[in-house]
Amino acid sequence: MNRTMITAQNTLTQLQKQMDIVSHNMANIDTTGYKRREASFTDLLFQQFNNQTLPQLETNRLTPNGIRQGVGAKLAQSQMVGSQGSVKTTERSLDFAFTTEGQYFKVLEQGENGSSIRYTRDGAFYLTPLSPNETMLVTGSGHPVLDENNNPITINGPIKEFSLQDNGRVLVSMNNGSTVEFNLGVVQVKKSQFFEQKGENLLGLPENFAELNTSMDEILTELNGPLRNQIAIQQGALEQSNVDMSKEMPELITLQRAYQFQSRSISIADQMMGLINGIR
Known part of the structure; x- marks a missing residue:
């Protein structure tokens, strides 16, 4: 040859x-x-x-x-x-769209080797029942959505409506007149080249991340505390792909x-x- x-x-x-x-x-x-x-x-x-x-x-x-x-x-x-995609209005209360680049929701994926935190821009969320009086906020693929403390978001009691407050805080109005609040887990990604596509519209760090001699702080920032003022989310809308x-x-x-x-x-x-x- x-x-x-x-x-x-x-x-x-x-x-x-x-x-x-x-x-x-x-x-x-x-x-x-x-x-x-x-x-x-x-x-x-x-x-x-x-x-x-x-x-x-x-x-x-x-x-x-x-x-x-x-x-x-x-x-x-x-x-x-990571350029911003167009935002499409859906008028659905559990649809959330980021209006700035680099911000991602945190979700929990259950795998063969245990659970792992993944990241997604897909804000089409749903409710799945855990018990007769308890529901969990999940993605379209059934993965639990995490709050700012990396805990799955669960709600007790019959729900009337959802409303998005400032800084990524969601207010849940119950049928009995009470309210429940939780903060969506959001991160700001600084070096997206480290992420791999994990399927089901999820991103995650590579399995050999420990060998790359790079800290998590160099790749992303948890938007908690005062940093939550940087979160830009719109309710009742979904971000389209940037293709x-x-x-x-x-x-x-x-x-x-x-x-x-x-x-x-x-x-x-x-x-x-x-x-x-x-x-x-």
């Missing part, structure tokens, strides 16, 4: 990964609070072939010395774009053409090798 085929094959696998990212963005265009991802590429290892053995022989040369021959490109990073189909579709077409070009390179290299091997 010659170098042309190796370079094309290496690039094909990386282009496929980028097409998967773009396709995933397009598939989630209607997912509440979804944040698109974009990929960046970098060169793989290359070799330097010098035209002259002595550097002084390259005096007054206008082009770079020698020839650099690479072996393809690789996907350097898949980074989440722009007019940008994703042309990018996907460009990637498909690049994929076809690399495939054609392999075919041409194979034909050239066939011609050379057929020389008598």
Whole structure:
């Protein structure tokens, strides 16, 4: 196999990964609070072939010395774009939308290895019964929504209505005339590149987070106490995804053409090798 085929094959696998990212963005265009991802590429290892053995022989040369021959490109990073999505009014009391970038709700996910705190921009919440007189606030996938102290939000008694107060405080009016208050758990994310998609529109830290030599304070800030003044939430609305189909579709077409070009390179290299091997 010659170098042309190796370079094309290496690039094909990386282009496929980028097409998967773009396709995933397009598939989630209607997912509440979804944040698109974009990929960046970098060169793989290359070799330097010098035209002259002595550097002084390259005096007054206008082009770079020698020839650099690479072996393809690789996907350097898949980074989440945290730009604000449009806000759609729903008039539903348990729908909450952030109106500023970087803020996330805290939810609890139960997994095989125990429970873990996850983060989401999807503010479409529901009530699930725990007992005849007790209900819990959950996400659309059934994960408990956490308060500022990382405790699941539970409410005792029949509920009349919900109303959002300042600083992410929710006031629950009961049928008996009493009221219950709780603070939604909210964090401000500073370095979103550390987060991984955990499925069901949830984000979380990687399993090897302890090996990254990074503290939680560098990645996010718990908006508790005086910091709750920074919370910006709107009730009766949901944030739409920040995926722009007019940008994703042309990018996907460009990637498909690049994929076809690399495939054609392999075919041409194979034909050239066939011609050379057929020389008598």
